[in-house]
Amino acid sequence: MSTATYPPPPPYYRLYKDYHQDPQSAPEPPPPIEGTYVCFGGNYTTDDVLPSLEEQGVRQLYPPGPNVDFKKELRSLNRELQLHFLELADVLVERPSQYARRVEEISLIFKNLHHLLNSLRPHQARATIIHILELQIQRRRQAIEDIKSLPAASLTLVQVVPGTLPRNGAHNRNSWL
Amino acid sequence: MDIISQMQEQVNTIASIAFNTFGSLQRDAPPVRLSQNYPDPPPLPATNSPEDASNFPEQPKIMSAALVKAAKQFDALVAALPLAEGGEEAQLKRIAELQAENDAVGQELQRQLEAAEKELKQVQELFHEATDNCLNLKKPD
Numbered sequence: 001m002s003t004a005t006y007p008p009p010p011p012y013y014r015l016y017k018d019y020h021q022d023p024q025s026a027p028e029p030p031p032p033i034e035g036t037y038v039c040f041g042g043n044y045t046t047d048d049v050l051p052s053l054e055e056q057g058v059r060q061l062y063p064p065g066p067n068v069d070f071k072k073e074l075r076s077l078n079r080e081l082q083l084h085f086l087e088l089a090d091v092l093v094e095r096p097s098q099y100a101r102r103v104e105e106i107s108l109i110f111k112n113l114h115h116l117l118n119s120l121r122p123h124q125a126r127a128t129i130i131h132i133l134e135l136q137i138q139r140r141r142q143a144i145e146d147i148k149s150l151p152a153a154s155l156t157l158v159q160v161v162p163g164t165l166p167r168n169g170a171h172n173r174n175s176w177l
Numbered sequence: 178m179d180i181i182s183q184m185q186e187q188v189n190t191i192a193s194i195a196f197n198t199f200g201s202l203q204r205d206a207p208p209v210r211l212s213q214n215y216p217d218p219p220p221l222p223a224t225n226s227p228e229d230a231s232n233f234p235e236q237p238k239i240m241s242a243a244l245v246k247a248a249k250q251f252d253a254l255v256a257a258l259p260l261a262e263g264g265e266e267a268q269l270k271r272i273a274e275l276q277a278e279n280d281a282v283g284q285e286l287q288r289q290l291e292a293a294e295k296e297l298k299q300v301q302e303l304f305h306e307a308t309d310n311c312l313n314l315k316k317p318d
Contacts, residue, residue: 066264066265067264070258070260071255071256071258071260074184074251074255075252075255078248078251078252078255081191081248082244082245082248085195085244088199089199092199092203106195110188110192113188114185114188117181117184117185117188120181120258121181122265123260123265123268124179124181126265126268126269126272127259127261127268129272130268130271130272130275133272133275133276133279134275136279137275137278137279137282140279140282140283140286141282143286144282144285144286144289147286147289147290147293148289150293151293151296154296154297154300158300158303161304161307
């Protein structure tokens with residue numbers, strides 16, 4: 001039984017020999033990749049965009065355009081889906097051999113539904129960013145208010161504390177304030 | 178779970194209820210009578226018939242009720258979508274505004290923090306002086 005040897009580590013470690021003494025002598029980390037790259041023989045892309053339905057060869061049932069009324073289209077696709085189920089049931093009773101077209105139409109509606117839901121995701125991401133930024137602004141304002149209230153508290157303390165310290169030399173009392 | 182994932186789950190649920198409905202109806206349906214001349218089919222074995230005979234007329238009703246309920250839940254989820262009007266440009270504009278405001282508030286916070294740290298150092302120095310004076314006044318035993 002033979003075991004495969006582990007590949008040696010990449011030889012770049014030699015470049016970092018004097019990192020402790022001089023951090024500038026070692027090379028900078030590589031810049032982030034843009035575009036497509038190859039990883040373990042597979043091609044990947046950094047530009048994640050949802051492919052449109054035409055690119056996948058699926059007919060688009062809702063009207064195209066930049067601003068889609070998601071609620072209206074989702075509701076109408078739901079109604080159409082229910083109608084198609086009824087049609088499939090009718091076809092199975094009357095003309096059972098013609099089920100294939102109905103089933104294809106039902107799967108087309110499902111693909112459109114999922115595509116609509118996937119195209120809602122960027123909108124959700126932007127809304128999440130807006131929400132997080134608003135929360136952050138609120139927290140920073142709260143921190144500013146807290147900091148502003150502190151000097152007043154510390155001033156009162158500074159006035160109260162000297163009275164509590166033991167007085168062992170009356171002639172040195174004035175050196176504090 | 179966020180609402181879009183819930184909607185995706187609901188669509189998959191509708192699909193699975195649909196194919197379970199059609200599949201089990203097709204599997205369990207009694208055969209169609211083609212002509213009065215043909216004899217009746219032989220009865221099914223006793224173990225199966227009580228369940229099928231009582232359940233079968235009810236099955237379409239139960240399963241279609243489940244399908245309609247799932248569709249109504251999807252409608253309710255669609256109604257609950259918090260879609261702000263304005264589209265992508267309005268959202269991007271709002272993000273830019275919020276970022277600018279965030280930067281301004283962050284700088285203000287930084288200034289306040291520096292001023293507060295300076296005051297803290299002053300108070301600490303005064304405190305050290307006071308305690309040194311106190312300790313120096315103590316008579317050695």
